[in-house]
Amino acid sequence: MPAKSRAHAPASVRPIAGLLALAMVLVGASGCTPQxxxxxxxIRAESTEKCNEGNQAACHTIVQALSDTKVAIESTAPLETQTPACNAGKQDACQQLAVLHGELSSWCSMGNGQACAAVNTGPWPAKWDEPxxxxxxKLSCLSGQFKPDSSTCQALQMM
Structure with missing residues (x-):
């Protein structure tokens, strides 16, 4: 399953991550497009509800059905810290943002309004060569610079 591992997530994200992991198991077991x-x-409704209650982690949650049995979940929270780091020249931050942007752009092309909003509003780095x-x-994932279970490496497996 392409669900992102969030072992390093703050406590406010963990309850949502647990719910999302449960949903991933249930979706994988069901195998039906409607389910x-x-x-x-x-998941989207619960994220919206939690966001409206003030849970900022939920406000950054984007969910995308990739197939009948695969659901991916991504957070846009890194934009707030990684974009300034990338603009300051930190290449690993730029790489992670490029993968996130590519993933969300793909989801946007599939009709995901939340992904489109994130792609269109950012904040994304000022200058970059995304490809x-x-x-x-990809090389950072292969060399172990990024952990294989990182959201960046997992997203690359789906791209």
Whole structure:
């Protein structure tokens, strides 16, 4: 499953991550498009509800059905810290953002309004060569610079 590992997530994210992991198991077991979409809709609704209650981690959660049995979940929270780091010249931050941007752009092309909003509003780095950074991120995953279970490496497996 392409669900992102969030072992390093703050405590406010962990309850959502647990719910999302449960949803991933249930979607994987169901195998039906309507049920998979029902889980996506449920996760989105719960994220929206938690966001409206003030949970900022939930406000950054984007869910995408990738197939009848695969659901991916991504957070846009790194934009707030990684974009300034990238603009300051930190290449690993630029690589991670390029992969995130590529992933969200793909989801946007599939009709995911939340992904489109994130792609269109950012904040994204001022200047970057996204294809070159994605290639560099692939090498970083292969060399172990990024852990294989990182959201960046997992997203690259789906791209």
């Amino acid at each position: 998979a979409q029902q889980f996506v809709d449920k 070159a950074l994605i290639d560099a991120a």
